Amino acid sequence: MPSDFMLKGMNLVHRGLLTVSFGKLxxxxxGMPVLELTTVGRKSGEPRAVMLTSPLQEGDTIVIVASRGGxxxxxxxxxxxxxxxxxxxxxxxxxxxxxxxxxATAEERARMWPLIxxxxxxxxxxxxxxDREIPLVLLTPSTP
Numbered sequence: 856m857p858s859d860f861m862l863k864g865m866n867l868v869h870r871g872l873l874t875v876s877f878g879k880l881x882x883x884x885x886g887m888p889v890l891e892l893t894t895v896g897r898k899s900g901e902p903r904a905v906m907l908t909s910p911l912q913e914g915d916t917i918v919i920v921a922s923r924g925g926x927x928x929x930x931x932x933x934x935x936x937x938x939x940x941x942x943x944x945x946x947x948x949x950x951x952x953x954x955x956x957x958x959a960t961a962e963e964r965a966r967m968w969p970l971i972x973x974x975x976x977x978x979x980x981x982x983x984x985x986d987r988e989i990p991l992v993l994l995t996p997s998t999p
Contacts, residue, residue: 885908885975887908887975888908888909888946888947889906889908889909890907890908890909890917890919890944890946890947891904891907891944891951892906892919892942892994893944894936894942895938897934903935905932907919907932910975910978911970911971916994917946917994918993919992919994920978920990920992921990921992922989924981924984926984927986927987933990936956936992937958940955940957941955941956942956942994952997954995954997955995955996955997956994957995959992959993963993964988968991
């Protein structure tokens with residue numbers, strides 16, 4: 856499983872690519888759109904930003920996968936948004952936007968998971984590595 860150090864390093868490199876390309880490169884990875892998700896730390900109360908991919912979008916809903924590479928523990932960003940569902944998202948390099956995060960229901964996950972794993976086989980492999988059910992998170996625009 857990826858270490859916290861490795862995950863933070865990957866995020867740092869990704870942000871570096873966005874910075875040196877003036878935002879022209881880095882909004883796509885492995886055939887998926889990339890977003891920057893900012894949550895509120897559940898312990899610190901401080902903003903926490905992470906770069907993630909979205910294997911599925913439906914209308915204005917962005918779906919992200921709390922896989923952590925198949926680790927037995929949920930990613931910190933997931934625990935943060937469960938505690939504080941009001942998040943900020945930079946989507947495809949557009950301005951930061953307020954969104955609301957929620958975990959997909961069992962029915963939603965049952966419908967979406969096969970769509971994701973049929974196109975992106977790595978997610979199926981991550982699920983095989985762990986006993987926890989990997990959650991799907993739905994990000995929707997916040998209403999003013």
